[in-house]
Amino acid sequence: MVPISFPAFLSExxxxxxxxxxxxxxRRWRRFKTGPAYFRYGGVLRYRRAALEEFITKxxxxxx
Numbered sequence: 001m002v003p004i005s006f007p008a009f010l011s012e013x014x015x016x017x018x019x020x021x022x023x024x025x026x027r028r029w030r031r032f033k034t035g036p037a038y039f040r041y042g043g044v045l046r047y048r049r050a051a052l053e054e055f056i057t058k059x060x061x062x063x064x
Contacts, residue, residue: 008049012038015047019056 016026029035036055
């Protein structure tokens, strides 16, 4: 379970933890443009928590 104390903007390491994937996985997703939306502010890469939630929802599959 992810701690509720995560801020609204997460580093790539925090985002990887939030999604329960490795840092290399989130970097690969970014490189191939298949991962969650991100932005850079002052040269620092950040993920919005809302974008991570949207990514989870978009990639959730239900049994048919």
